[in-house]
Amino acid sequence: MFNAQLVDSFKGKETPFYYYDLKLLKDTLMACKEASVSHHFHIHFALKANFNDRVLQLIKDAGLGADCVSGGEVKKAIETGFDAKKVVFAGVGKSDREINYALDNDIFCFNVESIQELEVINELAAKKGKKASVAIRVNPNVDAHTHHYITTGLDENKFGINAWELSDVAETLKKCSHLEFLGIHFHVGSQITDMNVFKSLCVKVNEVQSWFEERGMPVKVLNVGGGLGVDYHHPDENAIADFNSYFQIFKDFLEIKSYQEVHFELGRALVAQCSSLITSVLYVKHGIKKNFAIVDAGMTELMRPALYQAYHKIENISRQLDNSDIKNQESKIINYDVVGPICESSDCFGKEVTLPETKRGDLIALRTAGAYGEVMASAYNLRPDIRHVYTEA
Numbered sequence: 001m002f003n004a005q006l007v008d009s010f011k012g013k014e015t016p017f018y019y020y021d022l023k024l025l026k027d028t029l030m031a032c033k034e035a036s037v038s039h040h041f042h043i044h045f046a047l048k049a050n051f052n053d054r055v056l057q058l059i060k061d062a063g064l065g066a067d068c069v070s071g072g073e074v075k076k077a078i079e080t081g082f083d084a085k086k087v088v089f090a091g092v093g094k095s096d097r098e099i100n101y102a103l104d105n106d107i108f109c110f111n112v113e114s115i116q117e118l119e120v121i122n123e124l125a126a127k128k129g130k131k132a133s134v135a136i137r138v139n140p141n142v143d144a145h146t147h148h149y150i151t152t153g154l155d156e157n158k159f160g161i162n163a164w165e166l167s168d169v170a171e172t173l174k175k176c177s178h179l180e181f182l183g184i185h186f187h188v189g190s191q192i193t194d195m196n197v198f199k200s201l202c203v204k205v206n207e208v209q210s211w212f213e214e215r216g217m218p219v220k221v222l223n224v225g226g227g228l229g230v231d232y233h234h235p236d237e238n239a240i241a242d243f244n245s246y247f248q249i250f251k252d253f254l255e256i257k258s259y260q261e262v263h264f265e266l267g268r269a270l271v272a273q274c275s276s277l278i279t280s281v282l283y284v285k286h287g288i289k290k291n292f293a294i295v296d297a298g299m300t301e302l303m304r305p306a307l308y309q310a311y312h313k314i315e316n317i318s319r320q321l322d323n324s325d326i327k328n329q330e331s332k333i334i335n336y337d338v339v340g341p342i343c344e345s346s347d348c349f350g351k352e353v354t355l356p357e358t359k360r361g362d363l364i365a366l367r368t369a370g371a372y373g374e375v376m377a378s379a380y381n382l383r384p385d386i387r388h389v390y391t392e393a
């Protein structure tokens, strides 16, 4: 929410920048903790969604673990101070170097995505005289009903091991004396808003855990991944995701045994709403059919619209204040294509966006940019480094 005082504090700051509302982040973390603690669920934050130092520090302080998908993320988590015993390392293509780094740091668990990877981890652990804990990522063939680029749990996706390979997995695990089988791991996709998807996931998790247990292989960890979606259309009304309903589904539908831990890897739902990309209007062009508001941020700072046609709410936060009662001021409402300065036609944040009449110098907020925002930035067109502004109260 951008009140007059906040927008005033942005004056004179060089744009574009990522604005972080750290109070909202703390409130979100608290809501997540409160909703999960009574169920004894363990939450790992998916660093891939955001690895801003201030953000990670707060997440670590809140007691969450870290879900990493590269050696770089494992290193970042350890350097931030996450307890190595709360660090998991997932990813379909872990290099020997990355595996060795994680072994040296005695992380909690590798989420393993192929039989060959099991053999490699076993070999590398043997060389160090260590035992690596592993969870098997199973591809559950559950449709996440989300954007096809961020669906991960279908047979056609590259992630995880297919159910029909489980016998080979069990045999490999028995042969590999430097591996300890800890549990099973799933992740069906991201930005999931249909809670039935998670119910279907629970059914699969139950099937797979029974499969292992029937073969005398106790499953100590059920890792159900992340994926809880957020409301990109109403960032103020739904600033904090409905963690209670989400966790309740797993409580109701998972068959959880007394010796089992349930782990989650949430990214987006924890960080998306606490940040907006703030950009200035450089130029306004009025065409015959279209009006363009050309802003100083581009797909280099926020790639999601260009890459996935993702929606981010766009607000003119300068005008919204002057015209808190727009009607009285008879301010014009105009539709703009809000576009960036990058030399690509896909460098567009929104088409036909309804805004109060917009002028050079106005500040525009691209909302819900805290997840997969600055982490996906690039230096294409030799763009400057990302800048930040934070508020804590």
Ligand code: LLP
Pocket: 046, 048, 049, 067, 090, 150, 152, 187, 189, 190, 191, 225, 226, 227, 228, 265, 266, 267, 268, 269, 304, 371, 372
């Ligand atoms: N666990 C695994 C194995 C994952 O692959 C992911 C996300 C997560 C957890 C966290 O999912 P979340 O709770 O954030 O939905 N760049 C895309 C999203 C890619 C998601 C990749 N995996 C976007 O901007 O929408």
